Amino acid sequence: MVHELYKEVILDHSKRPRNRHAMADADRQAEGFNPLCGDKLKLYVKMDGDIVRDASFEGSGCAISTASASLMTESLKGKTRAEALALLDKFHDLLTTDAAVGDGLGKLVVFCGVRDYPARVKCATLAWHTLKSALNGAGDVTTTE
């Protein structure tokens, strides 16, 4: 039962997060905060015109939020701003809609198990909420509340 939520990919990304580092030449930054658990996350995005060239994050949180940030930064590279925001919507649907199957989400479908743990949805979406404020240019701290 544990592994329906904590799938191998999630455990792998939580133990060995990809792209977890500061980015000196980032064009956009945003901070995310989950008051429920105290998790803080800083997201860096480097744009090339309308395309996300690179993304990274700093901060530590639970396995779900760390793996989510790690997989998100991987999946963003090469996407246009609009594509990135569309991905966010699909990801959010996956976590909150029973019928969602996660078409077009690629590896991110591993988070489908989170749907059964409503208290953990915010862990999985913290990085994505932060991405939204980074892409929309709002420099404030984003909270999940």
Added chain:
Amino acid sequence: MSALSTDILTAFDVEKLREDFPVLKQQIHGKPLVYMDSAATAQKPYAVIEAIRRFYEVDCANIHRGVHELSQRSTAAYEQTRTRAREFLNAASDAEIVFVRGTTEAVNLVASSWGHRNVKAGDEIVISAMEHHSNIVPWQMLCEARDARLRVIPMSDRGELILEEYEKLLNPRTRMVAVAHISNALGTVNPVAEMIAMAHRAGALALIDGAQAAPHLAVDVRALDADFYAFSGHKVLGPTGIGILYGKQALLEDMPPYQGGGDMIRTVTFEKTTYADLPYKFEAGTPNIAGGIGLGAALEYIGRVGIERIAAWEHELLRYGTEQLERIPGLRIIGTARRKAAVLSFVIDGIHPHDIGTVLDLDGIAVRTGHHCAQPVMDRFRVPATTRASLAFYNTIAEIDKLVQGIHKVKEVFA
């Protein structure tokens, strides 16, 4: 309903007591529920559930008005709780027992009613580093409104308040010292009698947040010489939405009403309203009648089990739990005060409390994870959050073993 007979309890029979708590008889994710979140809210015995059901089925009426039979019954039952609460706290008079929604409202009532009359610019309010947000924010709001200063008693790495530092904070500007009897996040039992005496020597009053203490140790407000003492019904096996504020009569008499409305008045005209006597002056509007009656049943139940026996069993649980958790490599207990209630707050290297909480839940073990409404405590110990197993007298040694096994499983998953 299982009757609780005193002879059964001569030896503390936890299995027998557990039968009084219907909620404990269930499976969670296919495993027997192990409830270790009693510091958040305690489970309710049949006696409480039955009292509430009986009120709605048989006695339901508004109180303090109406001469009809039901109104008299409901008034008597509700007021009987006031007497039980007075006995529970060893207060001098029922007039000193004010019904509130809970500890949070009690603190707000004092900060608002007493505070706005007595606190002036430049005055000081002293709280401690281990307060729950409910004993921080109302005082912050008061200080902001009055241009007063909030001062904080620091604590040691064990999670004990440093009394020498507290002494230094006290001065002629100190108006109020507001501290927890027991810390919800750490389990520390504070030396409140001594702290109250120190406040009084400085000419200040003392409010004790008893939310965590009332369920676990005998409280005697007169022996403590507390000016105000607050606790919540739902943490002493009663319902949510009801609690008690104790205040010394002379202080309560001197305070203006907290809220205006029905029940708190003597006479009302458009020119002038006169207020009711204590404690009704502070009880505007139709209260949580069923909640009050349920609280009375809870206090009676605790009286039958015996608070000393509860404390003794919980101490045994704490001793065993501490010993077992300390053996787990990489686990650190946060809050190691010499006097502690049965709260085991801990962190594990490299594993976030939320993941610990979720994996334990899959084994039917309910613990609290997060900052426990005490963010300054988390900052003090430089952790974002902890996992907290808070025990009550209905917990067993076998359940602690299950917690330990569960933690080992957590470590396997996230190794």
